[in-house]
Amino acid sequence: MGVSTSAPEEGVAVVTVDFPPVNALPVRGWYDLAAAVRAAGADPEVRCVVLTADGRGFNAGxxxxxxxxxxxxxxxxxxNRGCxxxxxxxYDCEVPVVAAVHGFCLGGGVGLAGNADAIVASDDAAFGLPELDRGALGAATHLARLVPQHLMRALYYTSRTVSAEELLRHGSVWRVVPRAGLRAAALDLAREIAAKDGQLIRLAKAAINGIDPVDVRRSYRFEQGFTFEANLSGVADRVRDSFGTERADTRRAAGSSEKEPT
Structure with missing residues (x-):
């Protein structure tokens, strides 16, 4: 359990997240993930990083x-700081990052995938920000990198998800494959990227970040101010507490004990 890094082939590092049951990361987990990605990108032998997860879904926030x-x-x-x-x-990784997304990609998962350089997804992947149902705000910055503005707003306000297939049509997902083929598909793309000159690929990453139309760090920081305001006002606790109660009531009514993404 936790964050691990492997080197399955030359030039490629794979950072894997594993926090059962749903990859909802504790504070320490976010910092560990940041450290692993930074270390992989700083390795002069690495020319592409694949970010993936074990378990039921990519990330539940x-x-x-x-x-x-x-x-x-x-x-x-x-x-807030860990995310x-x-x-x-x-985003700042010295080499391109390919996110390999399966199952649910919610909240902080959208922040990770939205800041990646490319996304390969399984055909069961769903992306969304259930923040308003959880007493939180944030990551609209990153969802806006995946879908057009008006769709982003509708998804944000309703807490609905969008499928990998729809993101493929919007051009924000590179490939959609069966779950069993996700790792191979992500490595295929990483291998193609890693075939480039290491110094040049680092210059390319820096150059592309430099022409980004939105400063994702400042934009997300702005959102976080409203997240903290929601907590200070008490509305966040009220929504979080009612969400937990409603979810428990729904499970009891359905006779199910299965844990859902949080």
Whole structure:
């Protein structure tokens, strides 16, 4: 369990996230992920990083229960800072990052995938920001990199998800493949990128980041101010608490004990 790095072939590093049951990351997990991505990108032998996850889905965002268990705002501040570090690590990675996304990609997962250089997804992947249902805000910056503005707004306000196939039509996903072929498809793209000259690919990454029309770090930081305002006002706790109650009631009514992404 945690974050691990492997080198399956020359020039490619694979950073894998594994926080059962749904890859909702605790504060420490976000920092560990940031450190792993940065270390992989700084390795002169690496020319492409693949970001992937084990388990049911790619990422279910922040561990809300950790925030609910903690008195004061320390856990919230830690989650905000940890997410910012992880998202920035992907964006600023010295070499291109390919996100290999399966299952659910929610909240912080959209932040990671949205800041990646390319996305390969399984045919069961779904992307979304259920933030308003969780008493949170944020990552609209990154969803806006995946879909047009008006669709981003509708998805954000409704907490609906968008499929990998639809993102493929929008051009923000490189390939959609069966889940069993996801790792191979991501490595295929990474291998093609890693075949380039290492110094030149680093210059290319820096150049492309430099012409980005939106400063993703500043944009996300702006969003985080409203996240903290929602918590100070008490509305975040109210929504989070009602979400947990409604979800438990739904599971009892359905006679199910299965844990859902948080």
């Amino acid at each position: 922040v561990d809300i229960k950790e925030i609910q268990r903690s008195a004061g705002h320390d856990a919230l501040l830690g989650a 910012r570090e992880a998202f920035a690590a992907v």
